[in-house]
Amino acid sequence: MAESEGLREQIGTILAQYAGEHRLFWIAQPELAAHRAEDLLPHLVLVDDELSSMPAPTIIRQLVVSVPNAVCMVMVDERGMAIARQAVLSGARGFVTKPLMAEEFWITVHQLLTQNQVPDQDISRTTKIGKVVVFVGPKGGTGRTMVATNTSIAIMEQTGQSVVMVDADYAAPALDVVLNLEGDRDINTLLARASRLDKDLVSSVLANHSSGLRVLLAPAPVYGTLEISLPQVEQIVSQLRMMFDWVVIDLGALLDESGYAFLDSADYIVMTVVPELVCLRNTRLLLDQLQARGYPEDRVWVVLNRAGINGGVSKSDIEERLHVRVRHSIPDDQPLVSLSVNRGVPLYISHRRSAVARAIEEFAVMFVSGTTKQPAVVESPKEAPAPASNPFSRMFRRISSTSAAR
Structure with missing residues (x-):
């Protein structure tokens, strides 16, 4: 220290x-x-x-x-x-x-x-210690949740290891919609017992995705801003690290110290950016903040999403102007991404042959090999069918059930 x-x-x-x-x-x-x-x-x-x-x-x-x-x-x-x-x-x-x-x-x-x-x-x-990866964006709309979700599933399939995701965007949670998950338990269940957590309690709160991914959901947004303390963040992440090989955190805006508490727990930080000037300005500011707080540069991976979009800034210009290395680029295909979100099926599963899915697969291989000594094995799963539920009903059902309970 x-x-x-x-x-x-x-x-x-x-x-x-x-x-x-x-x-x-x-x-x-x-x-x-x-x-x-x-x-x-x-x-x-x-x-x-x-x-x-x-x-x-x-x-x-x-x-x-x-x-x-x-x-x-x-x-x-x-x-x-x-x-x-x-x-x-x-x-x-x-x-x-x-x-x-x-x-x-x-x-x-x-x-x-x-x-x-x-x-x-x-x-x-004798103690299992998993890696913690925090996905963060310098602004909204960078595709952070999409990249985090699909990368998590890709890592799980390539390594055969266990992966849990944490929805830490408490102002605008999205994992339940993106993954088509239903659950009446979320991180609120753990907060009151953060100092007495055990494997059984945490496991009972996690939602199950058909891919094998486990998810710690955020409260429905009707609750407003979630009050979570620094020790609570540390206790929850620590318990998850002992239960899973990978803990992937989808982090919202850094509005308070609890956000930095998630970052302090990270072995690696993945920052998703898009090639437009407001985002790039905020990217430089966020990188400077992370550096000032002591986060090593080699542990912060910048990923360019929506690369090649019409009128966008090129990867080479981004690296030159921001003085940063862009680790990987994911091509633009907004119609496919929107379809994936509305169906509640990650595109890495539903459209494995798409350019976006292949780019995420390449990033997952690069990330696993760059952060561990374990080689990744790529398999080709069958494309998943669309869920029967209507996307609007999926979006509002947790809010409706919460309101009814209140």
Whole structure:
């Protein structure tokens, strides 16, 4: 945990030189540290003493309770011995002084980790930890939900692994309509029991899609804005990670800190953009926000949707003007996308041979191979028939049932 970009880079360089294979995570918000640590189960936690929102000893005290088997170490200024003593009294195993000396830093870390070895140390061997992928858009209308839904099904079919989707667009939820799902339970059922979640409760709330996809629905939009706290987000995502290989979150507008809490839980962020100027301006602003909050650039994948639309900005111009790499492009076929949404059948299932479905399939293969060591296997499923229900009845049935219940 550090707000200094220079300190982050220095620690990353030292660990790359001395530590061998490792995974390094940075937490942008100190108040999420304890919950994120419970999620990641780290061997080592480094805390800088120069955090604006919370004193280092307070953070250490929370971390010791959350992850008692982890080594907590504080990094202090040469004149900060008082803070170092408080941190050790709060449960830190040791401290190092800044500016960091590479060899001294690594010797201290190595000694503390060696002393902390216990027989049952490798918790990851018995605990299933899935990957979290958050789909986000710089504005509405980028096709975020369409890309997220079809990519989820493609990943599930290609890898044979379990996938759960979370509808986190509480102002304008869409997964129930896009996937033709009925359900009288949603995330509201879990919020009151967020600190006491278990597999059976969560599984009972998830909706089932015919493809095998599981979905945590958002409340019907008649409820208005959903109040969800940062700890609740962390607890729910953490439980889902232990139950599924992939957790795909369809995130709405970043209106409050709960949105960033979902982003903090992400292993990867996929940003869907369309080739028009308002969206591209907002894309640059959102990328700058993510960078300022410490999200690594290599974990943010920009995907161009509706590529080739008449009058649209070209991929090369987008990359040149925004100084960003566009990872993949999905061609424009708005009539097919609208048909897919109205039928409630993802086009990856219903129109597998279409250019859009093939592009999503290619993206899923690229994403799986780029984020894991597992190769993807592509199979050709039969095209699904349209559901018998009318699209308007599907759109309004959850609202009607909710209103009747009230």
